[in-house]
Amino acid sequence: MPYINTLVHAIWNNKGGTGKTSLTFQAACRYAQLNATQRILMMDLCPQANLSELLLGGQANGGAKKLLERQGMTPRCSIGGYFDLRIATPFSKPKFSANDYITKPSLYNPAIPKTIDLVCGDPLLELQAIAMNTLANSQLAVVDSWISVIDWVRDFIEQVDMDYDMVFIDTNPSFSMYTQLALAASERIILPVMADDSSRRAIQNAFSLIYGVKLPSEVYSKFTFATKLKSAGRDLPKMSLVLKNRLTQYMGSASAYAAVLSGIDRDLAALIKDYPDFFSFSKPADGIVDVRDFGTTGIVAFARGCPFSVMQTGKLTISGHRVQVKPEYQEDAVRTIDKIVKKIDTPSAPLKTAA
Numbered sequence: 001m002p003y004i005n006t007l008v009h010a011i012w013n014n015k016g017g018t019g020k021t022s023l024t025f026q027a028a029c030r031y032a033q034l035n036a037t038q039r040i041l042m043m044d045l046c047p048q049a050n051l052s053e054l055l056l057g058g059q060a061n062g063g064a065k066k067l068l069e070r071q072g073m074t075p076r077c078s079i080g081g082y083f084d085l086r087i088a089t090p091f092s093k094p095k096f097s098a099n100d101y102i103t104k105p106s107l108y109n110p111a112i113p114k115t116i117d118l119v120c121g122d123p124l125l126e127l128q129a130i131a132m133n134t135l136a137n138s139q140l141a142v143v144d145s146w147i148s149v150i151d152w153v154r155d156f157i158e159q160v161d162m163d164y165d166m167v168f169i170d171t172n173p174s175f176s177m178y179t180q181l182a183l184a185a186s187e188r189i190i191l192p193v194m195a196d197d198s199s200r201r202a203i204q205n206a207f208s209l210i211y212g213v214k215l216p217s218e219v220y221s222k223f224t225f226a227t228k229l230k231s232a233g234r235d236l237p238k239m240s241l242v243l244k245n246r247l248t249q250y251m252g253s254a255s256a257y258a259a260v261l262s263g264i265d266r267d268l269a270a271l272i273k274d275y276p277d278f279f280s281f282s283k284p285a286d287g288i289v290d291v292r293d294f295g296t297t298g299i300v301a302f303a304r305g306c307p308f309s310v311m312q313t314g315k316l317t318i319s320g321h322r323v324q325v326k327p328e329y330q331e332d333a334v335r336t337i338d339k340i341v342k343k344i345d346t347p348s349a350p351l352k353t354a355a
Contacts, residue, residue, distance in 0.1 A: 002187060002235070003157065003158065003161050003187075004161055004162070005161050005162055005164075005165065005347065006041075006157060006160075006161050006164050006165060006166065006167055006347070007165070007166050007167070007187060007188065007345060007346065007347045008157060008166075008167040008169065008185055008186045008187050008188070009166070009167065009168050009169065009186060009187075009188045009189070009190055009240070009344065009345070010169045010171055010182050010183050010185075010186035010188070010189050010190070010237065011023065011024045011168065011169065011170055011171060011189075011190045011191075011192065012171040012179065012182070012183065012189055012190075012191065012206075013173060013191055013192055013193065013199075013202055013206065014173060014174065014175055014202055014205050014206055014209060015173060015193075015194075015198060015199060015202035015205075016173035017173075017194065018173070018192040018193055018194055018199065018202075018245055019192050019243075019245040019291075020170060020171065020173070020192050021046070021050045021051050021054070021170055022054075022294075022298065022301075022302055023190075023192055023243060023245065023291070023340070024042070024051055024168055024170040025051055025054045025055065025307075026301070026307060026308055026333075026337045027168075027190075027337055027340045027341055027344065028040060028042055028116065028168040029112060029113060029116065029307035029309075030307060030308070030309055030334075030337045030338065030340075030341050031166070031341045031344060032113035032115050032116050033113055033307070033309060034338075034341060035165075035346075036113075036115065038115065038165040038166060038347070039115050039117070039163060039164045039165055039166075040113075040115055040116045040117070040164065040165070040166050040167075040168065041102070041116075041117050041118075041119070041157075041160065041163075041164045041166070041167045041168075042055065042116060042117070042118050042119070042167075042168050042169075042170070043079065043118075043119040043153070043167060043168070043169045043170070043182070044079065044118065044119060044120055044121030044122075044170050045079060045121065045125070045153070045169055045170065045171050045172065045178055045179065045181070045182045046121050046125075046170055046171060046172040047121065047122065047123045047124070047125040047126045047172060048121065048123075048172075049067060049078075049120060049121025049122060049123065050121075051121060051170040052067050052070075052078075052118060052120040052121045053067055053305070054302065054305045055105040055108075055109060055112055055116070055118050055305060056070075056103075056105055056108045056109055056118075056120075056305065057108055057109040057304075057305045058109075058302060058303050058304045058305025058306065059302075059303050059304075059305075060303045060304045060305075060318055061109065061304060061305055063108075063109070063305050066108050067120055067121075070103055070120050071120065071122060075100050075101070076101075076122070076124075077100065077101055077102075077103060077120060078101065078119065078120040078121065078122040078124075079101070079119050079120065079121060079122050079125065079178075080121075080122025080123075080124035080125060080128065081100070081101050081122070082096070082098075082101045082119070082152075082156060083122075083124070083125070083128045083132075083152065083178075084124075084128075086149075086152045086155075087128065087131050087132070087135070090135045090145075090148060090149060091135075091140070091143045091145060091148040091149075092148075093155050096159075098156055098159045098160045099160075101119055101156075102117050102118065102119055102160075103117065103118045103119070103120055104117055104118075105117075105118045109305050111304075111305065111306045111307060111310050111311075112305075112307075117164070119156075121170075125172075125178050128178070129176050129177045129178055132149055132177040132178065132181075133177050135149050136148075136149040136150070136177065144232060146228055147228070147229075147232040147234075149177070149181070150180060150181055150184045150228075150229070151181075151184070151185075152181055153169075153181040153182055153184070153185040154181075154184065154185040156185075157185055165347045166346075166347060169182045169185070169186060171183075175209050175225075180225055183210060183225070183237055184225075184229060184234065186237040187235075187237055187238065188237060188238055188239075188240040188241075188280060188345050189210070189237050189238065189239050189240060190240060190241040190242075190243065190344075191203070191206060191239060191241065191242050191243070192242075192243040192245045192291075193242060193243065193244055193245065193264060194244075194245060199264065200263055200264055200267060203242075203264065203267055203268065203271075204267070207271060207275070207278070209224075209225060210225060210226065210236065210237070211226050211236060211275065211278050212224035212225065212226035212227055213274075213275060236278070238277075238278060238279055238280040239278055239279050239280065239287070240279075240280040240281070240287065240343075240344075240345050241287055241288075241289065241340070241343055241344065242264075242268060242284075242287055242288050242289075243288075243289050243291050243340065244264065244288060244289070244290050244291060245291045265284050265288070268284045268287075268288070269283070269284050272284065280345055286343075287343070289336075289339050289340050289343060291336055291340070292332070292336060294308075294329075294333050294336075295329065296323055296324070296325060296329070297311075297325050297326075297329045297330050297333045298333070299318075299323075300316060300318055300323060300325050301333075303318045304318070308330060308333040308334045308337055309334050309337075311325070311330060312325070313325045313326065313327040313330050314327075
């Protein structure tokens, strides 16, 4: 069931440390800058809420404090606040205003484009996941309890469908219940990986978890996310991008990592051949972006909650330490993010003018 107007991307990998949050932040902000007529909603479905802290100013500009202020509102202005509401009435959609849970980050961090809105992350997610799992596994006579819970994020996006052209959802490196809610609400998946063997395995694991393929035993097939979602008449999200992140700054894919990277390409080509319906692209070259390590430029951008394209260069102070960001490294970082943005699937519906 695609949305009428909004295209939803989830950035996910079951493996941690692949740069999901920093790439989500940079790509979404740059996408907004290059597509000024489009409105963007960013949803932080990670209990660490690092994306929210970045958008609200980063470590150097009080992002954590601003996030706590949003979480302390009534109702709690975060994804946790919305889930509080849904846990109280889990199997029927309550009356609610999505705007109660949406933050305008540019009011807190002037580096963020004004066309971006945010649903803040929340550490409550871990506690709420216990309740979600219990509710989703309830045995009810007239209600599909699992699909009722899995639709909570979809219900939220449907209410604001005509307000946004694109949604980016940052996720936790897990397949917990709240991650499944994010994936079930998405039409596209962006998968960051590292240049190591564990990332090769992570791609296979992702396909087992999302699409129910290459399972260790058929006994698991009836319990998979894919089986339950398809039985409810829902489409599975398509894999739209694979980001090979943090390649060595100077040697890139020609380094000793080349064997692993080419192995990722081969694995991806085999998956496309066997399961073409799970992809929005038909050959690996169309869906892969090589991302070099951003070094000091990335550290400064993360600390300041600043997109590469508008960050200062030269000698800067971060947490009392003097660091230097060279203009050529900043420009290279922007070019890399632009390669990602160029390959992000865009809405097919008519675009609206930003308010």
